Amino acid sequence: MLKRAWWAKSPSSKWVGTEKPEEKDGSRAQWALDRRTDPLLGRTLTHWPEASQSGGPQTCNNTEALLKEHQALNGKAIRTRFPPEPNGYLHLGHAKSMNMNFSLAFERLEGAGVTCKRETVFRYDDTNPEAETKEFIESLATDVQWMGWTPVVTTHTSDYFPVFYAMALELIDKGKAYVCHQSSSEIEACRSVAKARVALKAMQDPPAELVAEAKLHEPSAHESPYRNRSVAENHALFEKMRNGTTAEGECTLRLKMYEEGGSNFNMFDQVAYRVKHRAHPHAGDAWCMYPTYDYTHCIVDALEHVDYSICTLEFETRRESYYWVLDALDLYRPKVFEMSRLNVSHVVLSKRKLTKLVDTGKVRGWDDPRMPTISGLRRRGYSPAAVNAFCRDVGVTRNENFIEYSRLQHFARQDLEERADRRMAVREPLKVTLVGDASLFRTYDAPNHPTDASRGTRPLTLTKVVYIEASDFREVDSKDFYGLALNKWARLRYCVCLKCISVEKDGITCEISDKVEKDPRGKLHWVSSDAMQCELRDYDHLFTVGKVDDEKWESQLSETSLVVRDKALVERLERPSDGTAFQFERLGFYAVDPDATTDRLVFNLTVPLKSGAPVKKEAGVSRKAQQEADRLKKEALKKVKPQDLFRTDEYNAWDADGIPTHNKAGEPLSKSLIKKCKKEWAKQKKLYEAANKA
Template identity: 45%
Template sequence: MSSVTNSDALVGRPIPVWDQNTPSQASDHAKANGNVVRTRFPPEPNGYLHIGHAKSMNMNFSLAFEKLGVAPENRETYFRYDDTNPEKESKEYIDSLLNDLTWLGWKPAKTTYSSESFEFLHDCAVKLIKKGLAYVCFLTKEEVEKQREVLKKRVAVIAKGGDPDKQCESVSTDIFPGKYRNTSIADNLRLFEDMRKGKFPEGHCTLRMKMDITSPNPNMHDSMAYRIKYTRHPHAGDGWCMYPSYDFTHCIIDSLEGIDYSICTLEFETRRESYYWLLWALDLYKPRVYEMSRLNIAHTVLSKRRLLKLVESKTVRGWDDPRMPTISGLRRRGYTKECLNTFCNDIGATRNMNLVEVNRLEQAARVCLADVARRAMAVVDPVKVTISNFSGESKTCTVPNFPQNPALGSHDVIFTPTFYIDSADVKPEADANFFGFAPTQLVGLKYADIKVRCDEVKVSGGKVVEVTCSVTDEDTKPKSYLTWVSAVHNIPCEVRKYDHLFSVPEPSDKWEEEVNASSEVVYSSALVDPSVASLCNAGLTDKWKSNNAFQFERIGYFVVDDDTTYVAETGKGKIVFNSIVSLKEDVAKTTKKDATASAAADAQRQRQAILKARLSISKSDFFKKVSDYAGMFSKYDEEGFPTHDAKGEEVKKSAAKKLKKELAKHEKALANAAKAKK
């Protein structure tokens, strides 16, 4: 690729032989692409895009080319719907993906669907069968799981230099290597055609790739290529009753579309072997694969499964709830495309796994909104104030729309002797460290050019309900100038203030119990000055675009919500505002953040200590000595794997599956520790 000036920028782990293009493949690709360097963004339409996808878009549409040194005129990115699982996909999700991509400002060179290549994928499967590299398998799900357990044990013995035929328990050849693995090519072609014609029940059989069952990589243990699903496809329609798997599809489509760099996240790193093996087996062009770290943001989750559960359980208002990390949720919260793209540029893309603090996203919002969010005065939790000696009925005050840029104009608000301030600006007793309304305290009223001294603060039921004050012309300068909203000239509104969706920085497996019950607080009696009326009209809101945002002076940034029904011409209906971000991190928030960071650091140190201690525990003792499993099990098999829980009941298959994953992690940690010692 002559257009790349820094070819070492995106280099992944080599896979000898399989990842190499033949001279003719490289030549054909170079002729087809010319000077173009092509990437792709291939989400599955099984949910809404989230901020992790925003990072991926930023990488595939921009940052990758910057790292590679590709000139703008030579850049191409395909937007591909990776739509091979019709049970979880829908037209709603398909539309949402395109809307979010468009809103963020990315312009793909081409939009494609994997489903539009189903015929080509089918032909590839037939080619594999003819080469003796794929077979129709009738093993049940339970039998396949048993087969994978056997393969895992045999691979472990081989890795230690042992003889698996002698050291592993004997199993039926139906399971290992599998009674369907050596079916004739002619029979496999006939059976695969029967699958396509719908002659088998759903789930009755699959097409599996005949890969390498001795490989230490489980992804090479005859991965599934096709499965039967009698489900209508939301894009392809009714033409198919069997569908290709992700592992079979994405590498073939990458090759078919002439992708130069296939960029994914690190959890796909173990699929490099299967990715390149399949392209090698099919004699297809092989793109370069690069894995980057997945985005992890504190106090949130980015798993589509978990996000879907939040929606289905009505924990949130929907996929576009302002607390959700989805692009739709962030847009509704008031984050603009500039905010998100600035954030993605700031964090960059590396292979280092880390937890990104929310304040980095918040700061990006402050920077981007400062010059575009028009000023207004509002009170979230109103307290009535009356001036006892005000001369006249009202006073017109001029307020700049953007104080830092007078050229952008101003608006008028009317001051009256009765007005409202926010409850946060009142205390029932004088306090030398408090500069708002308190008995005998001097306060300035912003834009009204008036100084008042607080005479009385009325309290009812422990809550401040009213303030009385008087105008003073004394020379003393007030320590604060407060914002206000006239009691006569105002617009009632609803303000929704948002906090983290989760109460802990890193939600655990018990994440549903860690949802922050105070993540949304609704103030239904808020008031805003009337100057915003024309900009808050319900006709201006659009769920797929950014609604108007304001800086409520001294409070923070707020955006008009889609639930707004207000009609400026009639003055009827309701305005709803969502909090975006505070003007700056105040002392209380900073202290809270520091405490959270300290707690997170302590938790990290504890985790590291626990992991270090675990390295002294053998595989066979893992579930007996690790504190997480203390008292959970009463019986174990000969290898120390739990078979019965504390009550004496057999461990369920679903629980055993999770336990096996944890044991695999422990085995990997032990192996890495052993390598490090060497």
């Protein structure tokens, strides 16, 4: 008898043996036993996406016996589960799911007056040996721990393989499962016939081609020809699948779910088992056929007595099949809650796409700092606190959402502003030879943090040769440039003022002084001659567009998402531990990369100091250049019809005049924003009409 801990199922189960559950004090809150309303779902529990043809809403209701068993096992605890498949690394979408399952769901319940003990099961949903590896399994555990979540228990779906097999045998006995020798294309052909028949019923005068596709002269054309095999034949064939004498793709075990006329095609006799002659990364080589997600995830939710099965909206139409399986096996029915997927600008959150980026070498691996994976964010310098704050701010809704990446950067910047020590680094060094009062060549104190005096100071030694940012010097000065120029004063941060007196081939020479008539507006970061050479990796968005196209996504990859500055210099530091964060003054927040060595440090740009793209090589634009850019922009606008002014990716709906009414996520614009757009539209109309009078 297979041993299971108390969370698997009660001792009375015929499927698994269990340890005797611990005694729980008190009784379960009455709300948990009431199947009519729920404080988390916020709607009736019998809500279905469409009418059920094969069981109806009643299949989601637990019997009194099942509820009693559930109460005895869970006591006062409320249980959720986080069940990722180990076929890749966790990403931002999983971070949102973790936040919901480990925290937000319980806070919502407690906000509704429910007192409960929080329990979340961390489950590896590992039913597909083709895509899953030990590397992925280990990475998932690392990421969950790093994000700060502690599960009540960690389980593997593959640990239940004997249970799924026993349940499949019962479904065959009940006439609810059969071995099917149809190919995937043949199954799809039958599905098309069923869809055509449903569409036919909804039409008064259906087209001839639809009538032909429906094959009304063949009453069973929508069914597998193997659907009505005998129980004995199905047992014999299923045993062949089990013992390895059936070839891959030769046959499957399907569930007899679909009934004529049903419009939910996720109920179209789902596949429960398929043959795969390969070892499993966790279960080993004991099996040569493997169960599917649709068959197993509802069963494991029931066996682990999960109160809330939280998933994303694409699984809503699968809710009917979820409860069909539990009803057929008379298992406990968890409550199902769907939320919208997380969509973030300038990244993709599809494991298929992320896998391709890694496999084709477009990125350096799953932990590349440009990747939206948890390991990528960690390497880039994001903290769990920043990622979780972002997830909490995004919240949970059933409405489709599209979140700007800058929102994540905001929380990273907010977090780093408090905890990162300040240092100075120079990306493109310019040699500066200093001359003047010898007493000024000494050690100065600089604060480690501008607002937290408890962090102390660090020594900065002014040597006769220092290095500043090349972009902070111009031979020809301008009014809007606050850097250094010939015969112009500027200040080195935390010490003296300097004035350029000559320009040489290998740098410039400056006079220094601690007494000037007026403190210069320009404050330059610098490093002394004993600075360490380092490598700064400045990261920008992985994609050139905010909303990445599902079809053209590979062509939208940015060629400038990484700029490596291998001649950079930084204040002398002992080798910090990986991930240590610094604010390089006037540049941005950087984190130590694992590639760093004692002699050569490597830093990743986490976020620039202000919202927007990282600082480019040419910092600062002259007023003249900006005026010219504004002039060219105005000339271009003269050719734009007012109706086309707002026809951009920022919006997805407009009125008859072309004034936007909904943003890119499909949400209505506020009245104040629409009013602002109308003013811009009227201004553009005048500009366009004046320029096109002739």
